Amino acid sequence: MVTVELLPPRGPSFDSIYPQLEVVKRHRLTVAAVNVTDNASARVRVSGLAACKVVIDEGLEPVFQVACRDRNRIAMQSDLLAACAFGVRNVFCVTGDFVTFGDDPEAKPVYDLDSIQLLHVYNRIRQTGRLSSGVEVRETSRSELVTPKFFLGATENPFSDPVEVRVRRLHKKQQAGAQFIQTQCIFDTDRMERFMELVCEQGLDKELHILGGIMPVKSHRPLEFIRDNIPGIRVPDALINRMKNAKNAEMEGIEVAAETVESLRSMSGVSGIHLMTVRWHAAIEHLLIRSGLTQTNELQPTP
């Protein structure tokens, strides 16, 4: 299974997301869903919920991402109900990058709930139709009890230390109601393999659909940026050197991503990939073709 990440625009218009949605539409048999980020890296962007609505209107399947950083439990539940009303069927809970990493380091971080508590609250809503307050989900006091149905996901970073603690936390997320997991960008496949071994040992691969995070890069510069600025991602020096020495860095980036996909395929317990291409939409197509994930009949451009 393949999912694609969509970064909502910063301006007051959705124009910039259509090119990526067009690419996804051409490969809609392969790409299962579009994951819309929620003010990623603590930087202001168009609301993820609104972008989800656009994705639905385009006939695609969105994943609504909720970060605990910006909202308290009241707002997070109201956004969930709104998402369900729009027809969003996939919800994804993250803790959220700390405010000091973004453009507004002086902002008040909320973190009213953590991601596991949020998963629990959402899981309770869909299982029992009760909000965190215990109040039942009904349109009016006399109408029937509603139990909204949605698929619940969470993140995991296999590259943070120690790996055993990551697996224990993953287990907690599964217990709190997560059904699918997206991992942080994978550049260090050896570490990912070790993580998946531990996951399979615990039997968590039976309970969770794990998607490996893939980020194709155009040159060595984003890799260096990630290594120096984004905490908790491992970027091997060998990979940076390989990208530096490549003749055609873009093709090499796709090649590296395709090799990562290939090694994920050989790991047991991995159900699919999650593509984070930032604004490089062509990479989605290149990578899907290169790794043989696209059906051949999709290769024809739609008239």
Place this chain on the structure above:
Amino acid sequence: MFDYSKKKSFLSRAFTSLERLIKVSLFDCSMCGQCIVRSTGLACVMRCPKQLRNGPCGGTVNGMCEVDPGMPCAWIRAYDRAHKLGRGFDKKLDLIQPPVDWRLWGTSSWESIAKGTIDLDGHPMDGKLSLPMFPASGVAPRGKSPARRHLRPLGALGALFRP
């Protein structure tokens, strides 16, 4: 966090200052008013800038905090300490902690335990958010741990620091 205008009684203030004195010096307590230190290897995890109550975020690098790289990750410290303290403490790390009641911030959790508003694990007694999963992955076994012996001189207070 909140300063409720209600004037506190002498007893309440005494409880709070006593608890602050003991817990800040012992566990680097942040006075959340619903102490879960028994489930987190006797280390206060509310020192975490994200105030996560259910394990470390994905940004810990070599056991250090992503927000302030000079500070050890509160959760990695909790896991290390629980591991040293023994199996009973280590098992309790797998409990899912319910959401924080922010009204209790800055109050004494001992007072709340005495009043019966929270239990010894720092969970609210009203059961509003308790599904069968609190406590989640099985109850911690009361295994004998030699490391706990040093807590015994604390007597009745020691009960608060057992897993």
